[in-house]
Amino acid sequence: MLNDYETLAELLFPDITKTPEDYENIYPPRNLKEGARVTRFAPSPTGYLHIGGLFGALTDVLTAKSTDGISFLRIEDTDKKREIDDGVSAIIEGFKAFGVEFDEGVTGFGTEKGEYGPYTQSKRAEIYQTVAKSLVKKGLAYPCFCTADELSAMREEQENSDALIRGYFGKWAKCRNLTLDEIKQNLADGKPWTLRFRSDGSDDKKVIFDDIIRGKIEMPENTIDEVLLKSDGIPTYHFAHVCDDHFMRTTHVIRGEEWISSTPKHIALFKACGYKVPKYAHTPQVMKLDEDDGNKRKLSKRKDPEAAVSYFVEKGIPKESLIEYLLTLLNSNFEDWRRANPDSDAFSFPFNLKKMSSSGCLFDLIKLTDISKNIISKMNGETVLERTLEWAETYDKELFDLMDKDRAYALGILSIDRDCPKPRKDIAMWSQVKDYIPYFYDELYTPEYFLPGSVTSDDAKAIIDKYIEIYDENDDKDAWFAKIKDMCAPLGFTPNVKEYKKNPELFKGHVGDVSSVIRVAVTSRTNTPDLCSIMKLLSRDKVIKRLKTFREEI
Numbered sequence: 001m002l003n004d005y006e007t008l009a010e011l012l013f014p015d016i017t018k019t020p021e022d023y024e025n026i027y028p029p030r031n032l033k034e035g036a037r038v039t040r041f042a043p044s045p046t047g048y049l050h051i052g053g054l055f056g057a058l059t060d061v062l063t064a065k066s067t068d069g070i071s072f073l074r075i076e077d078t079d080k081k082r083e084i085d086d087g088v089s090a091i092i093e094g095f096k097a098f099g100v101e102f103d104e105g106v107t108g109f110g111t112e113k114g115e116y117g118p119y120t121q122s123k124r125a126e127i128y129q130t131v132a133k134s135l136v137k138k139g140l141a142y143p144c145f146c147t148a149d150e151l152s153a154m155r156e157e158q159e160n161s162d163a164l165i166r167g168y169f170g171k172w173a174k175c176r177n178l179t180l181d182e183i184k185q186n187l188a189d190g191k192p193w194t195l196r197f198r199s200d201g202s203d204d205k206k207v208i209f210d211d212i213i214r215g216k217i218e219m220p221e222n223t224i225d226e227v228l229l230k231s232d233g234i235p236t237y238h239f240a241h242v243c244d245d246h247f248m249r250t251t252h253v254i255r256g257e258e259w260i261s262s263t264p265k266h267i268a269l270f271k272a273c274g275y276k277v278p279k280y281a282h283t284p285q286v287m288k289l290d291e292d293d294g295n296k297r298k299l300s301k302r303k304d305p306e307a308a309v310s311y312f313v314e315k316g317i318p319k320e321s322l323i324e325y326l327l328t329l330l331n332s333n334f335e336d337w338r339r340a341n342p343d344s345d346a347f348s349f350p351f352n353l354k355k356m357s358s359s360g361c362l363f364d365l366i367k368l369t370d371i372s373k374n375i376i377s378k379m380n381g382e383t384v385l386e387r388t389l390e391w392a393e394t395y396d397k398e399l400f401d402l403m404d405k406d407r408a409y410a411l412g413i414l415s416i417d418r419d420c421p422k423p424r425k426d427i428a429m430w431s432q433v434k435d436y437i438p439y440f441y442d443e444l445y446t447p448e449y450f451l452p453g454s455v456t457s458d459d460a461k462a463i464i465d466k467y468i469e470i471y472d473e474n475d476d477k478d479a480w481f482a483k484i485k486d487m488c489a490p491l492g493f494t495p496n497v498k499e500y501k502k503n504p505e506l507f508k509g510h511v512g513d514v515s516s517v518i519r520v521a522v523t524s525r526t527n528t529p530d531l532c533s534i535m536k537l538l539s540r541d542k543v544i545k546r547l548k549t550f551r552e553e554i
């Protein structure tokens with residue numbers, strides 16, 4: 001004979017024939033070494049990857065990697081309001097662009113790998129319902145027939161009262177004590193129902209959990225009869241979290257701090273199901289300083305373009321740079337590790353959740369840019385060319401075509417002042433390459449004629465005349481600079497900057513002014529990489545032509 005709870009369970013879930021034990025066998029405990037951590041990143045398929053998401057995913061992947069564990073990507077598509085058609089691909093692309101790789105889980109729109117799937121919640125309905133059915137059998141869950149109107153009337157009444165706890169519990173939980181006959185009648189009448197947890201918590205008791213990042217957290221027990229399954233049979237976040245992280249054998253739930261307040265609920269649910277409660281680590285939010293009031297605030301999808309990971313892809317920030325920067329935010333000891341391991345792959349950093357700060361971390365584009373300049377300065381010309389082309393093919397077709405039509409010339413440009421003890425640090429992202437090279441391509445070059453510093457027009461003309469006389473495109477850097485120095489004295493300039501600084505009144509200027517005139521004449525810039533190398537690439541004809549035009553125009 002079935003007892004009432006068992007009868008109810010059959011009534012509510014007639015099609016569910018499996019038991020949770022079946023799933024225990026389908027998803028056995030993972031065979032990993034002692035101390036290995038299983039982590040997951042669990043976004044909703046919104047088609048948008050927030051920088052905080054990349055930050056969280058990096059935490060998951062590195063936590064698993066540094067303990068020989070497993071990280072996986074689960075798509076949480078139970079909230080149909082947040083979902084867009086293919087909201088998965090953009091997220092996956094964001095991870096791919098920055099080299100963040102999960103061991104298991106969703107790999108694309110409709111694809112996945114791993115033995116603990118399906119990794120998309122909408123494909124796991126039977127699992128949730130099986131666990132739900134078992135809770136009903138144990139008297140730990142019940143159907144609720146309250147309508148949306150009834151629930152909002154309840155909320156209103158609670159708001160107008162001085163009740164400290166609000167929600168469906170105690171005397172408010174009208175359906176908690178319906179008899180089996182009443183339930184049968186409601187079902188026969190075709191009334192829609194949700195499934196609620198029958199909480200036995202009491203708000204004068206505390207639940208304590210150890211958050212790995214924040215330490216001991218003490219909160220009142222959950223008293224709310226939370227919805228587990230919505231009326232369409234789809235689970236709420238709370239219930240899906242418990243079922244999925246149990247059967248996917250997650251050991252460490254790393255998630256945003258906005259979930260701290262729900263944790264007592266989750267712990268109660270894990271216990272009701274008879275499952276081991278995972279370890280929790282609630283990560284801080286990614287913040288920025290507001291441009292207007294200078295206050296710290298959350299990086300916002302609406303206000304801040306840099307909140308989207310795609311922003312960094314479009315700008316051409318190398319993946320190494322963004323990861324390096326995020327790691328400096330993630331772990332306080334990353335910079336020390338980097339100093340000791342200058343050439344190691346950032347993903348081999350022995351990440352430690354305990355070293356993560358619990359307060360919001362400040363995302364600073366300027367710091368990211370500095371880190372990126374440093375990283376790019378260590379790349380050789382071939383790499384810079386390859387990465388620039390790869391970026392430009394999608395984001396700047398004009399640049400791509402120019403560089404692609406003569407790759408040797410482009411390589412020459414990008415190799416200037418690179419692969420040497422003191423490389424230039426002027427490029428932070430591939431979208432900046434174009435700004436650095438217009439004088440190499442007639443298609444991009446609009447000459448500007450101006451006099452650098454305090455050089456007069458007559459002096460500039462004399463410098464150009466002299467330079468055209470001695471210019472030899474075969475001179476190497478040293479010979480070239482020796483010639484520039486030799487030009488100085490006869491023109492009233494000094495080759496010695498120190499001497500000039502001592503007695504400026506004795507000279508028209510110093511060697512830097514002389515080379516500046518030539519630099520501006522050839523490139524329209526006062527600051528460029530090595531000028532001798534630039535002229536060699538441009539070829540004699542072009543250099544002479546630019547020198548002559550400059551002379552005429554000033």
Ligand code: GLU
Nearest residue numbers: 042043044076254255256
């Ligand atoms: N889908 C949840 C979110 O997007 C994930 C929270 C979690 O990691 O458990 O916030």
